[in-house]
Amino acid sequence: MGERAYDRAVRLAGVALAAAVFLFLIAPLVVLVVSSFSPTGSMAFPPSGFSLRWYAEVLGSPDWQVSFRLSGLLVLLVVPTTVVIGTLAAYGLAQGSFPGRRLLTGLALSPLMVPEIIIALGLLYYFHGVGLINSLPGLWLAHSLVALPFVVRAVMVSAAQLDPVLERAATSLGAGRFRVFRTVTLPLLRPGILAGAILAGVTSLGEVAVTALVAGANTTTVPLRVFSAVQYQLDPSMAAVSTLLMAASVVVMVVADRFARISEAL
Amino acid sequence: MTSAVPGTGAVRRGWWYVLPLAVFLVALFLVPLVRLLRLSFSPVGPYNAALPGWTLSQYARVFTEPYFYGSLLRTAGTALLVAVLCVLLAYPAAYALARRRAGVLRTLLFVIVISPLLTSVVVRTYGWVVLLSGTGVVNRALVATGLRDQPAQLLTSYPAVVIAVTHVLLPFAIIPLTTALGGLDRNLHRASQTLGAGPVRTFLRVTVPLSLPGVVTGALIVFALAMGIYITPLLVGGVTQPLTGIRVYDQVSTVFDYPVAAALSFALLALTVVSTALLAGVFRIWERRLHG
Numbered sequence: 001m002g003e004r005a006y007d008r009a010v011r012l013a014g015v016a017l018a019a020a021v022f023l024f025l026i027a028p029l030v031v032l033v034v035s036s037f038s039p040t041g042s043m044a045f046p047p048s049g050f051s052l053r054w055y056a057e058v059l060g061s062p063d064w065q066v067s068f069r070l071s072g073l074l075v076l077l078v079v080p081t082t083v084v085i086g087t088l089a090a091y092g093l094a095q096g097s098f099p100g101r102r103l104l105t106g107l108a109l110s111p112l113m114v115p116e117i118i119i120a121l122g123l124l125y126y127f128h129g130v131g132l133i134n135s136l137p138g139l140w141l142a143h144s145l146v147a148l149p150f151v152v153r154a155v156m157v158s159a160a161q162l163d164p165v166l167e168r169a170a171t172s173l174g175a176g177r178f179r180v181f182r183t184v185t186l187p188l189l190r191p192g193i194l195a196g197a198i199l200a201g202v203t204s205l206g207e208v209a210v211t212a213l214v215a216g217a218n219t220t221t222v223p224l225r226v227f228s229a230v231q232y233q234l235d236p237s238m239a240a241v242s243t244l245l246m247a248a249s250v251v252v253m254v255v256a257d258r259f260a261r262i263s264e265a266l
Numbered sequence: 267m268t269s270a271v272p273g274t275g276a277v278r279r280g281w282w283y284v285l286p287l288a289v290f291l292v293a294l295f296l297v298p299l300v301r302l303l304r305l306s307f308s309p310v311g312p313y314n315a316a317l318p319g320w321t322l323s324q325y326a327r328v329f330t331e332p333y334f335y336g337s338l339l340r341t342a343g344t345a346l347l348v349a350v351l352c353v354l355l356a357y358p359a360a361y362a363l364a365r366r367r368a369g370v371l372r373t374l375l376f377v378i379v380i381s382p383l384l385t386s387v388v389v390r391t392y393g394w395v396v397l398l399s400g401t402g403v404v405n406r407a408l409v410a411t412g413l414r415d416q417p418a419q420l421l422t423s424y425p426a427v428v429i430a431v432t433h434v435l436l437p438f439a440i441i442p443l444t445t446a447l448g449g450l451d452r453n454l455h456r457a458s459q460t461l462g463a464g465p466v467r468t469f470l471r472v473t474v475p476l477s478l479p480g481v482v483t484g485a486l487i488v489f490a491l492a493m494g495i496y497i498t499p500l501l502v503g504g505v506t507q508p509l510t511g512i513r514v515y516d517q518v519s520t521v522f523d524y525p526v527a528a529a530l531s532f533a534l535l536a537l538t539v540v541s542t543a544l545l546a547g548v549f550r551i552w553e554r555r556l557h558g
Contacts, residue, residue, distance in 0.1 A: 010465045018362035021355050025436060026378050028393025029385065031403065035396060089287035096280015104284055107291055114299075115494020115538055117511040118531045122298035125305060125524060145294045148287070206386030208497050213518065223386040230392050230501055234399060242389040249384040250377075 029246065036239035047236075054240040064225070064241070071205060071222040073136070078143045078204040083197050085144075086151030087189060090196075093152070094159035112149040116209035119145070124213040134216025142210045147203040151196035158192030202249050306528035314523040324529035334513065334530055338537055341510040344428065345492035345541075349439075351432045352488045353481055356439035360480070361473075363440070364447035379444075383437050391501045394430040395421060398502065427503040434498050435491055439484035446480025447473070475556050482549040486542055493538040510534045 036054055038047035058064050093105050111119060123142050124133070132138030162185070170180045186193075208223045215224055222245060229238050306324055308316040328334045359379065366372040382390050397403050398420040405417040420426050450473065458468040496511025503509075505516055510530060517527035 007465055014358060017358035021359040022375060022378050028390055028397055031396050032393045085286045085290055088283040092280035092283025098281040108287055111295055113490050115534055117494055117496045117514050118535055121514060121518060121527060121531050122302040125302055126298035141294055202384045208388050223388040226388045230395060238392060242392055245389055246385045
């Protein structure tokens with residue numbers, strides 16, 4: 001009997017610990033969402049009432065509108081770029097056999113492990129020389145670089161499970177190489193591609209580490225504007241923007257979770 | 267696993283598929299890195315402008331001025347601390363996730379775990395800025411419970427940096443650990459308990475050793491990422507925190523000394539690679555000991 005009680009106490013302690021960790025993970029995000037509805041200019045928590053004034057302020061501000069448009073445009077550019085390059089590469093790396101395959105796999109994933117400040121500084125110095133600082137193409141390339149490894153890794157998970165017999169069957173039935181890729185290979189890679197596309201979009205939407213150095217006055221993305229603002233002031237309009245950014249990610253994720261298991265790609 | 271036999275797949279010459287990626291990475295990753303490396307060997311003239319020629323003086327500065335080398339040591343120490351904290355915090359969360367059967371609660375918990383990955387680092391960090399500010403929740407709780415007479419200066423402090431960085435990197439420890447714990451054979455637990463071991467002993471002698479690969483993966487990823495992170499410590503800790511990422515950012519954005527910033531960042535890269543490899547070696551020895 002005493003042993004049973006002891007077992008239960010241990011289990012309960014484990015659950016309590018886990019709950020504490022989950023609370024730790026979610027607390028900063030919850031605080032932001034709640035304070036974004038504050039009716040006053042203070043970030044006091046819990047807020048003294050409910051209002052949408054900070055949302056109205058942010059959505060009505062021309063500066064923020066420019067940033068929202070820029071961030072949206074970047075996602076629309078970065079996702080197709082990285083998905084096309086990353087899918088082809090992941091397929092070749094997982095299924096091909098050619099010298100240097102391992103080296104290339106390492107290279108493809110290495111931007112993930114290099115400290116972000118080096119990538120940022122490298123691009124800053126490089127873009128200075130070629131006139132891409134403070135430009136849309138510059139940010140497009142920079143975000144694509146940061147997002148690519150996520151796409152490659154996600155698609156490689158699907159590509160590694162791909163059975164080449166299916167492709168050979170299609171070939172022996174008379175399909176050309178392109179047709180095989182389009183009608184057999186691509187559908188089989190779909191879960192990985194979808195997960196990769198989500199990760200690429202979310203990465204671009206939230207990127208600051210590299211953006212902070214290569215962007216400029218004309219190319220202030222939404223998170224970069226939050227970054228600069230947070231260093232000087234704390235007001236609920238930033239919480240409102242953060243909540244909007246989070247909402248965008250959550251919507252994408254919930255929709256995508258119906259089609260792909262992002263968990264496997266991470 | 268399917269690609270081992272050469273010449274059998276439909277993509278015998280698979281390198282064609284990798285070509286666009288290779289071109290992209292050479293142009294935007296390798297070339298910038300090589301040019302940055304070259305810059306780190308450049309002398310500087312008036313107003314910190316980089317001059318042609320070669321010198322080791324930037325590296326000499328990095329390794330003799332405490333402002334720079336001190337930040338490297340502090341960064342490595344911080345990364346180690348954060349890796350340990352992340353593994354410790356990840357364990358209960360991953361354990362709860364792995365043991366829960368598929369259902370609404372599991373999905374919810376999983377969303378909580380990956381939500382930091384899907385929200386901008388700025389947003390997550392801003393949450394901590396709000397929590398830790400003078401009028402924030404943490405401070406008011408401290409005052410209300412009588413632990414302190416007046417709000418503490420939590421922001422711009424080193425503990426705030428450790429807390430926020432741990433939070434930002436925690437999912438990278440939870441995910442591999444959940445995978446490792448989820449793959450464990452539950453019969454082993456039962457066997458251990460039938461043989462008379464209590465839950466604690468079973469956990470320490472069966473679960474932990476078997477989940478070690480997940481712990482190692484998570485710890486190494488968190489350590490490497492913590493070495494290079496700079497936005498989060500900058501926002502919660504301020505520009506005076508003695509961490510290398512912040513020092514590099516400061517050299518570039520306010521001092522405009524690019525060559526020394528380049529040298530410092532390559533010192534950071536070297537330290538990251540060497541210490542990650544060392545850690546991996548230590549883990550391998552530890553694992554071999556555990557499994558005899």
